[in-house]
Amino acid sequence: MTGTDDKRWQVVERQDGLWLPLSRRNLLMGAGGVIMASSLAACGGGSAPAPAGGTDTAAAGTPKKGGDFKLGVTGGGSKDMMDGQNIVTKPDQARLVSAFETLLEFDDNYQLQTTGLAESVSADNPKQYTIKLRDGITFQNGKPLTADDVIYSLQRIGTQANGLTGFAATATMDIKNVKKIDKLTVQLPLLTADSTIPQTLASYTFGIVPVGYKAFKGDVSTQIGTGAYKLKSFTPGQQSVHTRYDGYWRESYFDSVTIIDFSDSTAQINALKGGQIDAMTDLPANQVNAVKSSGVVPLISQTGGWIPICMAIDMAPFNDPKVRQAMRLIVDRQQILEQLGSGYGQVANDIYSPFDEGYNKDLPQREQDIEQAKSLLKSAGKEGLTVDLHTTNGASGMVELASVFASQAKAAGVNITVKNDPNYYGDAYLKLAFSVDFWGTRGYLNQVQQGSLPNSPYNETHWPPSSGEGSNFGDLYKQALAETDSAKRIEIEHEMQKAEYDTGGYIIPYFNSLIDGHSAKVAGLSPSKGTLNLAGFGHGFRTIWFA
Amino acid sequence: MKFLRGGGIAGFIIRRVLLGLLVLFLVSVIVFASTQLLGDPARAILGRDATPDRLAALHKQLHLDSSKVGQYFQWLGGLLHGDLGTSLASSQPVSSVLGTRIANSLVLVVLAAVISVPISIAIGSYAALRREKLFDTLSSNLMLLLAALPEFVVAVLLVILLSTNVFHVLPATSPVPPGTHAWDYPNQLVMPVATLVIAVAPYVSRIMRASMIEVLESDYVEMARLKGLPERTVLIRHALPNAIGPVFQVIAINLAYLAGGVVVVESVFNYPGIGLALVDAVSNHDIPVVQALAMLIAAVYVTLNLLADVATILVTPRLRTRL
Numbered sequence: 071m072t073g074t075d076d077k078r079w080q081v082v083e084r085q086d087g088l089w090l091p092l093s094r095r096n097l098l099m100g101a102g103g104v105i106m107a108s109s110l111a112a113c114g115g116g117s118a119p120a121p122a123g124g125t126d127t128a129a130a131g132t133p134k135k136g137g138d139f140k141l142g143v144t145g146g147g148s149k150d151m152m153d154g155q156n157i158v159t160k161p162d163q164a165r166l167v168s169a170f171e172t173l174l175e176f177d178d179n180y181q182l183q184t185t186g187l188a189e190s191v192s193a194d195n196p197k198q199y200t201i202k203l204r205d206g207i208t209f210q211n212g213k214p215l216t217a218d219d220v221i222y223s224l225q226r227i228g229t230q231a232n233g234l235t236g237f238a239a240t241a242t243m244d245i246k247n248v249k250k251i252d253k254l255t256v257q258l259p260l261l262t263a264d265s266t267i268p269q270t271l272a273s274y275t276f277g278i279v280p281v282g283y284k285a286f287k288g289d290v291s292t293q294i295g296t297g298a299y300k301l302k303s304f305t306p307g308q309q310s311v312h313t314r315y316d317g318y319w320r321e322s323y324f325d326s327v328t329i330i331d332f333s334d335s336t337a338q339i340n341a342l343k344g345g346q347i348d349a350m351t352d353l354p355a356n357q358v359n360a361v362k363s364s365g366v367v368p369l370i371s372q373t374g375g376w377i378p379i380c381m382a383i384d385m386a387p388f389n390d391p392k393v394r395q396a397m398r399l400i401v402d403r404q405q406i407l408e409q410l411g412s413g414y415g416q417v418a419n420d421i422y423s424p425f426d427e428g429y430n431k432d433l434p435q436r437e438q439d440i441e442q443a444k445s446l447l448k449s450a451g452k453e454g455l456t457v458d459l460h461t462t463n464g465a466s467g468m469v470e471l472a473s474v475f476a477s478q479a480k481a482a483g484v485n486i487t488v489k490n491d492p493n494y495y496g497d498a499y500l501k502l503a504f505s506v507d508f509w510g511t512r513g514y515l516n517q518v519q520q521g522s523l524p525n526s527p528y529n530e531t532h533w534p535p536s537s538g539e540g541s542n543f544g545d546l547y548k549q550a551l552a553e554t555d556s557a558k559r560i561e562i563e564h565e566m567q568k569a570e571y572d573t574g575g576y577i578i579p580y581f582n583s584l585i586d587g588h589s590a591k592v593a594g595l596s597p598s599k600g601t602l603n604l605a606g607f608g609h610g611f612r613t614i615w616f617a
Numbered sequence: 618m619k620f621l622r623g624g625g626i627a628g629f630i631i632r633r634v635l636l637g638l639l640v641l642f643l644v645s646v647i648v649f650a651s652t653q654l655l656g657d658p659a660r661a662i663l664g665r666d667a668t669p670d671r672l673a674a675l676h677k678q679l680h681l682d683s684s685k686v687g688q689y690f691q692w693l694g695g696l697l698h699g700d701l702g703t704s705l706a707s708s709q710p711v712s713s714v715l716g717t718r719i720a721n722s723l724v725l726v727v728l729a730a731v732i733s734v735p736i737s738i739a740i741g742s743y744a745a746l747r748r749e750k751l752f753d754t755l756s757s758n759l760m761l762l763l764a765a766l767p768e769f770v771v772a773v774l775l776v777i778l779l780s781t782n783v784f785h786v787l788p789a790t791s792p793v794p795p796g797t798h799a800w801d802y803p804n805q806l807v808m809p810v811a812t813l814v815i816a817v818a819p820y821v822s823r824i825m826r827a828s829m830i831e832v833l834e835s836d837y838v839e840m841a842r843l844k845g846l847p848e849r850t851v852l853i854r855h856a857l858p859n860a861i862g863p864v865f866q867v868i869a870i871n872l873a874y875l876a877g878g879v880v881v882v883e884s885v886f887n888y889p890g891i892g893l894a895l896v897d898a899v900s901n902h903d904i905p906v907v908q909a910l911a912m913l914i915a916a917v918y919v920t921l922n923l924l925a926d927v928a929t930i931l932v933t934p935r936l937r938t939r940l
Contacts, residue, residue: 147706147897147900147901148704148706148707148714148894148897148898148901148903148906149706149707149901303795303796305795305796306707307707307889307894307897308792308794308795308889309792309794309795330792330887332790332887333883333884333887333893333896333897334884334885336773336884336885337789337790337884337885337886337887338887340776340780340781340789340790340885341788341789341790341887343780343781343782343789344776344780344781344785344788344789344790345785346788346789346790346792364781364782
């Protein structure tokens with residue numbers, strides 16, 4: 071990678087926070103430190119044509135071949151790129167999954183499945199995994215997929231200088247010593263025990279690329295993955311065209327897929343209504359009912375994505391737990407859900423990762439309590455508190471959340487000035503006492519690793535505290551990573567969440583939904599809990615077809 | 618101020634070209650200075666990962682290690698050689714990033730001008746002739762209404778009418794696929810061009826009407842009529858040339874506005890022109906692209922104003938003879 075590439079990545083490096091879906095578990099059923107390959111294979115791996123997730127029952131009719139599928143995506147621009155293991159914009163995500171696949175896959179319920187390139191991923195012991203590849207898979211140039219490609223792929227991500235999104239998640243891997251056992255078997259040793267490895271391998275930025283692979287630099291023939299569609303042409307900021315790979319190991323239906331950049335959703339909706347595109351990402355919530363009359367079908371997926379208000383627990387005035395507590399009691403979560411998500415979403419409780427089996431549902435739902443908030447502020451000596459809340463147009467809802475929260479805070483006598491700073495992620499990010507951020511769906515421990523540890527890349531709240539409740543958070547995290555008994559691990563996770571719930575720095579009002587739209591002739595789409603739009607872009611455009 | 622006179626039309630044009638270059642030079646200073654206000658571009662690009670060594674490397678790459686004055690002349694020198702630098706977002710030369718986009722926007726603006734100018738001159742003139750009659754009342758009110766509508770409203774109304782809700786005769790958006798030309802898709806051009814025509818026509822036709830009314834009431838038109846010249850000759854030979862002077866200025870201002878103001882139309886129709894490129898460049902802190910576009914738009918303004926002044930002088934003997 072050249073310096074220029076690094077730079078491109080850096081420009082929007084924060085965006086991966088939303089778009090990198092790391093989750094984990096639910097397959098770690100084996101007690102005693104061994105994750106049985108059979109438990110994964112039993113989920114429906116073996117037979118090749120199984121549709122991803124197997125939840126496509128909602129789609130009526132028999133799939134038909136043919137047609138040119140056109141997808142409109144917002145959020146792209148001249149910094150668009152293509153890389154089997156990296157993205158900077160949303161259309162990049164669609165491009166990535168069209169051509170590149172992962173070893174394991176999440177289904178639409180965000181459960182891990184062995185439907186991907188590996189027929190099994192098993193833990194030989196807590197510090198070593200074995201990956202067995204499916205036989206007979208070829209790259210789009212006809213080259214068979216082998217262990218060498220997997221080793222190259224993992225080491226490419228694990229090399230910091232490459233600046234890939236997944237790098238942070240390779241921290242526990244002994245990346246230099248990944249070993250080939252035979253043509254289809256790879257041994258992955260770990261530096262420290264990490265039970266989240268399977269979830270990491272299923273995240274889309276862990277795409278498997280062929281040995282020697284490099285990011286797109288103008289030559290489409292360099293973009294060779296194992297996926298259903300092969301890159302035919304690509305102009306950043308405008309569109310990319312992908313044609314079906316006939317040697318694909320699973321079914322796919324369209325002759326070609328075109329991914330078109332849109333600068334705003336009005337044009338996108340019009341193009342969908344007028345039949346110029348067949349599907350679009352991010353239909354504005356207030357348009358859901360309006361577009362139905364024009365034959366557009368909304369696809370609403372409840373995800374685990376969240377837009378937190380972040381209080382730095384070591385900076386005034388939030389270094390006083392009473393002030394943090396008061397702020398959390400000021401929020402009317404239901405009102406925020408109505409105003410920001412038009413009701414599409416679910417109320418949250420200041421802790422994250424709702425789809426994780428370790429998500430603590432027993433913590434009492436925090437409700438607005440202005441009187442209690444006032445008295446807490448009074449006892450903290452912070453009556454009539456005035457504070458700046460920093461936000462930016464980083465993800466939809468970030469600016470609105472700040473405004474709505476500011477107006478709710480007035481009831482408690484707290485004066486909040488919303489600072490909408492376009493350079494927020496460049497200059498001040500992670501150094502602010504009070505700010506708004508955004509995150510996508512992730513498993514609990516993966517999320518902790520990204521945002522709630524002293525060495526996390528995106529720790530806005532400066533959690534955990536150095537003393538008092540939560541000060542043992544980092545130790546608990548390590549215990550949880552190494553714990554293979556899921557009941558015991560969930561217990562540890564509950565303890566971690568309790569600490570964050572009691573004294574943490576996040577205010578999490580709700581988990582948002584992804585709302586996309588498609589024309590009635592597109593079949594095979596059903597809601598998904600994952601981070602990517604349109605059910606992971608129709609699972610890499612292979613489980614959708616024209617009815 | 619004798620040295621500012623003389624030389625007839627040619628002298629006038631030379632003086633105005635020199636003045637235009639001076640204006641562009643001043644604009645370049647302002648553009649350069651204002652893009653510096655965005656802060657250290659290297660810091661903005663690197664974000665949280667602005668470690669000292671990476672900052673230094675990028676500073677060097679962007680020529681930020683020399684003095685501000687040095688940087689300015691480096692940029693200006695490149696500009697004069699046609700070297701617009703390298704886009705920070707796409708790592709491509711700015712000229713190749715903007716080339717097709719400039720062509721696309723040019724197609725829109727030229728088509729809009731070619732269609733709207735004759736139509737609005739005709740409407741304005743005819744309304745002046747039929748002053749306070751039905752055509753005048755209808756056209757004046759319609760033009761007033763259209764002038765009051767923001768472009769995006771016009772664009773959205775056109776889309777609703779012609780492509781999504783009422784009729785389905787035209788495409789709702791106009792993406793020009795890479796490698797093709799805007800004119801390869803004439804039906805995609807109809808609505809963006811119509812929107813621009815509607816944006817420009819009211820102003821031009823209203824000033825044409827006002828100017829024509831003034832001329833028609835003048836002594837020389839009355840004289841021409843009294844001499845018994847046919848009304849057609851009176852209008853085309855005597856009234857129109859005198860009425861059109863002020864209109865050139867309005868046309869120039871409107872076309873110059875289009876050059877920078879196509880943003881909204883390009884956004885509504887997802888049309889890949891310079892407007893969208895500018896929005897993209899600003900949001901990416903892509904300073905070389907922002908600078909190139911700002912200079913381009915300034916140059917268009919200067920050129921159109923120059924052309925309008927020359928045209929005005931050519932049709933106005935009173936001004937012409939003073940040169």
